[in-house]
Amino acid sequence: VTIRDVAREAGVGVGTASRALADSGNVSKESRARVLEAADRLGFRPSFAARAFATGRTHTIGALVPFFNRHYHLAILQGVQAGASADGNALIIYNVENAEQAGKNLRFLASTRRVDALIVVALSTDLVRKVFPHELPFPVVGVDRATPEGVSIEVNHAQGIHLAVSHLCGLSHERIAFIDRFQDPISRQTGNDRMLGYKKALAEAGLPSMESYARLADYSEDGGNQMARELLALPDAPTAIACASDIQAIGAMRAVRERGLSVGDDIAVTGYHDVELARYVGLTTVKLAALEMGQAAAEVAIAMVEGLEPQVPALPAPELVVRESSGATIKAGRGVPHRE
Amino acid sequence: VTIRDVAREAGVGVGTASRALADSGNVSKESRARVLEAADRLGFRPSFAARAFATGRTHTIGALVPFFNRHYHLAILQGVQAGASADGNALIIYNVENAEQAGKNLRFLASTRRVDALIVVALSTDLVRKVFPHELPFPVVGVDRATPEGVSIEVNHAQGIHLAVSHLCGLSHERIAFIDRFQDPISRQTGNDRMLGYKKALAEAGLPSMESYARLADYSEDGGNQMARELLALPDAPTAIACASDIQAIGAMRAVRERGLSVGDDIAVTGYHDVELARYVGLTTVKLAALEMGQAAAEVAIAMVEGLEPQVPALPAPELVVRESSGATIKAGRGVPHRE
DNA sequence: TTGAAAGCGCTAACAC
DNA sequence: GTGTTAGCGCTTTCAA
Numbered sequence: 001v002t003i004r005d006v007a008r009e010a011g012v013g014v015g016t017a018s019r020a021l022a023d024s025g026n027v028s029k030e031s032r033a034r035v036l037e038a039a040d041r042l043g044f045r046p047s048f049a050a051r052a053f054a055t056g057r058t059h060t061i062g063a064l065v066p067f068f069n070r071h072y073h074l075a076i077l078q079g080v081q082a083g084a085s086a087d088g089n090a091l092i093i094y095n096v097e098n099a100e101q102a103g104k105n106l107r108f109l110a111s112t113r114r115v116d117a118l119i120v121v122a123l124s125t126d127l128v129r130k131v132f133p134h135e136l137p138f139p140v141v142g143v144d145r146a147t148p149e150g151v152s153i154e155v156n157h158a159q160g161i162h163l164a165v166s167h168l169c170g171l172s173h174e175r176i177a178f179i180d181r182f183q184d185p186i187s188r189q190t191g192n193d194r195m196l197g198y199k200k201a202l203a204e205a206g207l208p209s210m211e212s213y214a215r216l217a218d219y220s221e222d223g224g225n226q227m228a229r230e231l232l233a234l235p236d237a238p239t240a241i242a243c244a245s246d247i248q249a250i251g252a253m254r255a256v257r258e259r260g261l262s263v264g265d266d267i268a269v270t271g272y273h274d275v276e277l278a279r280y281v282g283l284t285t286v287k288l289a290a291l292e293m294g295q296a297a298a299e300v301a302i303a304m305v306e307g308l309e310p311q312v313p314a315l316p317a318p319e320l321v322v323r324e325s326s327g328a329t330i331k332a333g334r335g336v337p338h339r340e
Numbered sequence: 341v342t343i344r345d346v347a348r349e350a351g352v353g354v355g356t357a358s359r360a361l362a363d364s365g366n367v368s369k370e371s372r373a374r375v376l377e378a379a380d381r382l383g384f385r386p387s388f389a390a391r392a393f394a395t396g397r398t399h400t401i402g403a404l405v406p407f408f409n410r411h412y413h414l415a416i417l418q419g420v421q422a423g424a425s426a427d428g429n430a431l432i433i434y435n436v437e438n439a440e441q442a443g444k445n446l447r448f449l450a451s452t453r454r455v456d457a458l459i460v461v462a463l464s465t466d467l468v469r470k471v472f473p474h475e476l477p478f479p480v481v482g483v484d485r486a487t488p489e490g491v492s493i494e495v496n497h498a499q500g501i502h503l504a505v506s507h508l509c510g511l512s513h514e515r516i517a518f519i520d521r522f523q524d525p526i527s528r529q530t531g532n533d534r535m536l537g538y539k540k541a542l543a544e545a546g547l548p549s550m551e552s553y554a555r556l557a558d559y560s561e562d563g564g565n566q567m568a569r570e571l572l573a574l575p576d577a578p579t580a581i582a583c584a585s586d587i588q589a590i591g592a593m594r595a596v597r598e599r600g601l602s603v604g605d606d607i608a609v610t611g612y613h614d615v616e617l618a619r620y621v622g623l624t625t626v627k628l629a630a631l632e633m634g635q636a637a638a639e640v641a642i643a644m645v646e647g648l649e650p651q652v653p654a655l656p657a658p659e660l661v662v663r664e665s666s667g668a669t670i671k672a673g674r675g676v677p678h679r680e
Numbered sequence: 681t682t683g684a685a686a687g688c689g690c691t692a693a694c695a696c
Numbered sequence: 697g698t699g700t701t702a703g704c705g706c707t708t709t710c711a712a
Contacts, residue, residue: 002689013699018691028697045477048454049392050689053704058389060432074414081435090432090454092400095421114388114430137385250620280590281620342705353683358707368681390705394688 001042010038021046059089061301062115064105066096066122071246071275072290076121076143079294087302089116099127106131113137117301121294125149139304143297151300151310153293160286160318161197161242164270167284167320168240169205171328173268176202177213177238179227179248194244194272213238217248224248228255232267239267240326246271246278246285253281253325264327274321284326289316341382350378361386399429401641402455404445406436406462411586411615412630416461416483419634427642429456439467446471453477457641461634465489479644483637491640491650493633500626500658501537501582504610507624507660508580509545511668513608516542517553517578519567519588534584534612553578557588564588568595572607579607580666586611586618586625593621593665604667614661624666629656 007017012031019027020035021044027035038044052058061084065073077093084091092115094105102123109118110131118136120128121143128140129149142152161178168176178198199209212234217223224243231238232255241256243249249271256267263269264282271278274287292315300310322328347357352371359367360375361384367375378384392398401424405413417433424431432455434445442463449458450471457479460468465485482492501518508516518538539549552574557563564583571578572595581596583589589611596607603609604622611618614627632655640650662668 003691004689007699014690015692015700016698019698022691024691026697031697045451045453047393047689048452049389049396049398050704051452051691052389053387053393053688053706054690054692056389056704081433085435092430092432093421095425111385112388112391113385277617277620280617343707344705347683354706355683355685355708356681359682362707364707366681371681387705390688391707393690393704394706394708396688 001044003044003046005042006035006039006044009042010034057305058114058116060092060115061089061117061119061298061305062092062094062109063119063121064094064096064102064109064123066102071277072273072288073121075275075290076294076297079291079296080119080121080143080298081294082291083295083298084302087298089298089302091298096123102127103131110136116305117141119143119294119297119301120145121297139301139310141297141301141304141310143293151304151312153297153300153312153315155288155293155315156193156318158193158197158200160272160288161194161244162201163197163318163320164242164272164284164286165198165201166204167322167326167328168242168268168270169201169207171240171268171326173238173240174207175213175236175238176207176240176242177215177231179215179217179224179231179241179243179252181219181223181244181248182216198242212236219245219248221247221251221254224251225255226251228252228269229258232256232259232261240269241267242270242272244272246273246275246283249283249285249325250277250281253283264324268326270326278321278323282324284323284328285321287319287321289318292316341384343384343386345382346375346379346384349382350374397645398454398456400432400455401429401457401459401638401645402432402434402449403459403461404434404436404442404449404463406442411617412613412628413461415615415630416634416637419631419636420459420461420483420638421634422631423635423638424642427638429638429642431638436463442467443471450476456645457481459483459634459637459641460485461637479641479650481637481641481644481650483633491644491652493637493640493652493655495628495633495655496533496658498533498537498540500612500628501534501584502541503537503658503660504582504612504624504626505538505541506544507662507666507668508582508608508610509541509547511580511608511666513578513580514547515553515576515578516547516580516582517555517571519555519557519564519571519581519583519592521559521563521584521588522556538582552576559585559588561587561591561594564591565595566591568592568609569598572596572599572601580609581607582610582612584612586613586615586623589623589625589665590617590621593623604664608666610666618661618663622664624663624668625661627659627661629658632656 003017007014016031017035020032063080081091096102117139119141180194202209215227217227241252249269252269253263256263261267271283271285274285278285296313304310343357347354356371357375360372403420421431436442459481461483484495520534542549555567557567581592589609592609593603596603601607611623611625614625618625636653644650
């Protein structure tokens with residue numbers, strides 16, 4: 001049953017039927033009612049494909065995201081989803097686990113105009129550029145990429161880490177280590193903004209910046225665990241360990257406990273991202289505006305599809321979330337996972 | 341640049357160009373090469389919309405899922421994603437937070453033929469049926485719904501809970517409570533299979549089934565916490581608490597600690613689902629084949645789109661995952677979150 | 681093996 | 697306000 005059937009049934013032309021169905025004005029109340037009634041009676045279902053074909057818009061936006069199961073990226077995605085669906089757009093998620101897959105997805109996306117816009121989350125700009133020496137046939141907006149080209153939603157990671165380290169300084173720690181994470185070939189190049197935030201916070205507190213305290217580890221629990229072990233085995237072991245991710249921090253907390261020490265009491269630990277997990281394990285961390293970033297990205301992308309000039313909104317700054325692991329709220333019940 | 345341009349450039353007809361591009365046979369090697377070369381030179385990108393329009397297939401499958409952030413559903417989704425993309429299909433996720441939203445999404449999906457098939461995760465059959473008194477214009481496959489109609493991938497929750505409770509019986513507990521979860525208007529109607537699994541396990545161990553031990557609570561940390569408090573305040577307090585979800589179990593663990601008791605040592609607690617969190621808090625739980633279920637659903641859906649008879653594959657049975665919270669591995673380092 | 685031509689179902693421009 | 701018509705870009709007959 002097509003729009004033609006509906007038009008015939010309603011005794012109008014297809015044009016009128018189309019206008020009535022799309023609610024695009026220029027239809028008398030009467031015709032409108034008859035068309036709608038006829039459509040309903042016939043069980044008319046407009047074809048998405050035909051509509052997309054005729055209008056050139058798929059009302060779909062794509063998101064290229066690494067590591068489907070990383071909480072932080074999921075939060076961003078949730079924001080993208082919200083922003084997209086608010087405008088009636090569907091979201092297709094392209095999962096990226098490695099460079100090869102990223103290339104495949106990107107090539108596919110570029111080759112068939114399946115989406116109206118693409119949101120690229122946390123992916124290395126180099127990677128994207130390598131796959132697309134030329135222009136993509138739709139707008140692209142980046143999220144959380146340190147060397148952004150074109151339109152991009154960014155977070156100030158230097159500021160974020162600065163927050164955590166300053167917090168530790170404020171708790172009178174003088175030996176503060178930082179476990180950053182390795183750069184991988186897929187993820188965004190972060191430059192060294194996190195490390196800069198760490199050093200800046202130390203400098204502001206009048207603390208020396210020691211080479212042996214600035215570490216790089218895998219972006220994993222084990223990565224954090226290993227590196228924390230090394231740090232704790234140092235003759236001049238740190239009394240506080242800031243981490244570049246919550247997941248590494250959880251590994252570091254384990255290292256502290258495995259040494260027979262108490263997290264928060266003997267050794268302070270901080271994370272980064274404020275993933276859901278952090279709450280349950282009492283981790284002091286830095287909350288990023290992941291949801292808002294995703295939503296902003298979707299909104300900007302949609303605006304670009306409409307041909308508007310992209311206007312990136314201001315986003316909430318990183319925010320310190322104090323829990324037990326930094327030792328600042330020990331009296332509140334250390335060791336007992338509790339809710340905020 | 342359309343297929344017509346490509347055909348002209350290659351000196352062939354559009355038919356030949358189409359066949360060459362789609363690799364659908366009946367094209368001479370020579371023509372094929374020329375078409376491909378021309379397409380490449382011109383930077384031809386086939387229009388997804390036009391193709392979908394012409395073939396009637398969108399190569400997209402939809403997934404209707406409640407609560408985007410529930411780990412268990414996410415795992416299912418990851419499976420769906422894998423199954424769908426293996427066959428070159430995209431996945432559109434329709435997030436459902438309440439009955440109203442579910443209805444809206446379903447109506448939208450039904451009204452515009454945007455997807456080739458729909459996968460309905462954990463949603464109440466009643467809800468779906470209420471929105472669709474009639475047939476949907478595409479195949480629908482359910483996942484984890486207790487009163488399945490049509491094609492559906494199911495888990496044996498009675499067996500799953502039975503596993504956990506039997507484990508507790510095996511640890512010589514004699515007062516074992518069970519915190520089930522309320523039925524909500526969106527989620528699947530579970531009948532009472534979980535409760536049945538609990539009672540069956542008790543019966544097998546020769547334990548009486550006490551009314552005051554079988555509880556219903558919110559599907560949340562607080563829900564589990566509240567109910568565990570009540571249970572622990574009982575004159576004949578249980579020594580073990582099985583829960584219908586990991587998240588409730590985490591609340592229950594907190595209740596135990598808040599009473600000054602030790603989880604695993606004084607009071608055993610078990611969860612259900614084995615979400616990622618469970619590992620970090622040392623929760624003994626039951627692992628469900630969420631990923632496999634999702635993947636199977638996608639495969640079945642795709643088969644149905646192709647017109648094949650759906651053949652639901654056998655899935656891994658629920659599996660007990662023993663960690664510290666049940667007291668079975670206390671010596672392994674109680675209280676220290678550790679990895680398996 | 682090939683080219684021409686007929687749609688797929690809708691929107692939008694146009695004349696009325 | 698309305699009906700007619702010309703596409704949108706592809707696939708798939710159908711004859712040749």
